[in-house]
Structures are given as C-alpha cells and as structure tokens.
Amino acid sequence: MPDYTLIIGNKNYSSWSMRPWLLLRHFAIPFAEQVIPLFTPGYDAAIRAVSPSGKVPLLQHGELQVWDSLAICEYLAEHHPRLWPQDPAARAIARAVSAEMHSGFMALRSAFTCNIRRRTPTAPSPEVQADIDRIAALWTDCRARFGQDGPYLFGAFSIADAMYAPVCFRFQTYGVDLSGAAGVYLATMLATPALQELSRDAAAEPHRIAKYEAP
Ligand SMILES: N[C@@H](CCC(=O)N[C@@H](CS)C(=O)NCC(=O)O)C(=O)O
Structure with missing residues (x-):
C-alpha cells in the first residue's frame, strides 16, 4: 500500500x-x-x-x-x-518559473482550455500570442542557462517541467508550433513516457465535459 x-x-x-x-x-x-x-x-x-x-x-x-x-x-x-534542481541558482529560477505558471498566463489558460485528446488548430488572439511568446522565451532561456545535463528546462526533469506540462498539451491541442530550442523542448515533453501514459489514459476516459468540448 x-x-x-x-x-x-x-x-x-x-x-x-x-x-x-x-x-x-x-x-x-x-x-x-x-x-x-x-x-x-x-x-x-x-x-x-x-x-x-x-x-x-x-x-x-x-x-x-x-x-x-x-x-x-x-x-x-x-x-x-531531486524533484527540484540541485544547484541553488537553478532551483531559485525553477521556483520562479513555476510560480509564474501557477499565477499567470490567464489569457492562454482561459482561451485554450485543457483537453488533451482534442485536436483543434486555432489562431491565437494577440493576448494569447503574448502568453505563448513569453512561455517560448522562458523555455529558451532555461534551456540555454540550465539545460546542459539533460533535455528538460533544468537538465533533469523537475517540478518546473511538471508545471508546464499542461501548456505542452494545450499547444498540441490548439496547433501552436514553436521554433528553435522551445520547439525541441515541446517535442521532448510530449514524448516523455509519463506524458504519453497520461495521454493514453485521457483518451480512454469515458466522461465528457461539454463546456471544454465546444465549439
Ligand atoms: N491553484 C489550484 C487550482 C485548483 C483548481 O482550480 N482545480 C480545478 C480542477 S483542474 C477544480 O478543482 N475545479 C473545481 C471547482 O473550481 O469547483 C491548484 O494549483 O491546485
């Protein structure tokens, strides 16, 4: 148990x-x-x-x-x-980007609601695009500064990656393409076994929440 x-x-x-x-x-x-x-x-x-x-x-x-x-x-x-990066500076920034996710990106979160199994390419509004641009810049910065020892934001997978996982699924659902290091990170996340397992479980879930399936 x-x-x-x-x-x-x-x-x-x-x-x-x-x-x-x-x-x-x-x-x-x-x-x-x-x-x-x-x-x-x-x-x-x-x-x-x-x-x-x-x-x-x-x-x-x-x-x-x-x-x-x-x-x-x-x-x-x-x-x-080991769920946070071991280096204190990396850990501080990992906490900062996690807190930014936890309290921010309202335009993205309300327009692009989470629905892992759905595929509905959607043109982002300027407000949503601003959130996407900030996330791409943040991911690129973390990868460049802290990502030497692995493919995730701080090298090894950490809480920061878990915090951004729903954004990765949203980008997949709504067809948001990213270039450069942010795009590579997005692909890495979506191929990560835990995210793949969650996707399979999500696809098999029976119930539907109508407001998240519209239009
Ligand atoms: N800040 C909270 C947010 C939790 C939250 O809003 N959960 C949603 C589901 S994803 C919920 O329980 N909604 C039901 C409700 O608001 O009544 C967290 O990080 O856990």
Whole structure:
C-alpha cells in the first residue's frame, strides 16, 4: 500500500491535477490514484469532504492533507529532494518559473482550455500570442542557462517541467508550433513516457465535459 494518495479530477481536462500526477509517475514514486470526476453530480460534496479548498488535486499522506498543485509538489520535494534542481541558482529560477505558471498566463489558460485528446488548430488572439511568446522565451532561456545535463528546462526533469506540462498539451491541442530550442523542448515533453501514459489514459476516459468540448 503506497504512502501517498493523490486525488485528481480526471486526466483529460484537469490541468492542475496533472502536475503532481506526472511528477509522481516520472520519478516512479509509488502512489494510489483516486479520481473524483470533475463537474459530475456528487463531485462538489465528495471533494469538499476531503479537500479544504474544494478543489483537486489533493495529496493525502497519512493524516495529512495537502491541497494545491504547487504546494503538493513542494511537499513531495521535502521527501524527494531531486524533484527540484540541485544547484541553488537553478532551483531559485525553477521556483520562479513555476510560480509564474501557477499565477499567470490567464489569457492562454482561459482561451485554450485543457483537453488533451482534442485536436483543434486555432489562431491565437494577440493576448494569447503574448502568453505563448513569453512561455517560448522562458523555455529558451532555461534551456540555454540550465539545460546542459539533460533535455528538460533544468537538465533533469523537475517540478518546473511538471508545471508546464499542461501548456505542452494545450499547444498540441490548439496547433501552436514553436521554433528553435522551445520547439525541441515541446517535442521532448510530449514524448516523455509519463506524458504519453497520461495521454493514453485521457483518451480512454469515458466522461465528457461539454463546456471544454465546444465549439
Ligand atoms: N491553484 C489550484 C487550482 C485548483 C483548481 O482550480 N482545480 C480545478 C480542477 S483542474 C477544480 O478543482 N475545479 C473545481 C471547482 O473550481 O469547483 C491548484 O494549483 O491546485
């Protein structure tokens, strides 16, 4: 019986649930997965019974309940220090870009909602394009400054990559092409086994959330 239980909303649409799930899977940290299907009858009561925020994801570890994706990743890193880069400067920037993702990119997140199995090439609005440009610049900068020892933002896969994984899926769904180092990083992420496993699980999920399937 694994120590950790991760409660998620689903695999296909729940971008916040995805981050700690990918982290646990990529690092082969054993965990039990519990799905409380998002926006289905009974979801609200079921999630509020366990999560103080009424939102997924939630990590249960013994008697402790930790909510919010970034706080969950930080908690896991207390027990598994390799989840952040080892160098203090790299770790500081990894935390900065993770926080920027956690609190920003609102135009992209609201126009290009997460739907992993969908393919719907869409021309971005100027606001969405500005978010895409910032993400491409950030990825390029991290790869150039910290990416010498591996193909991810800080070389080895870290929390920062897990935080940007939903953006990678959104770029695939909406047909956002990136050039140069950012494009190579995007392809690397989409080919990463944990992301591929999540995609397969998302494709097999039975339920549909109508507002994320329109138009
Ligand atoms: N900042 C939170 C956001 C969590 C969040 O908004 N989760 C969504 C699902 S992806 C949710 O539970 N929505 C249900 C609701 O708002 O009632 C985090 O990082 O975990």
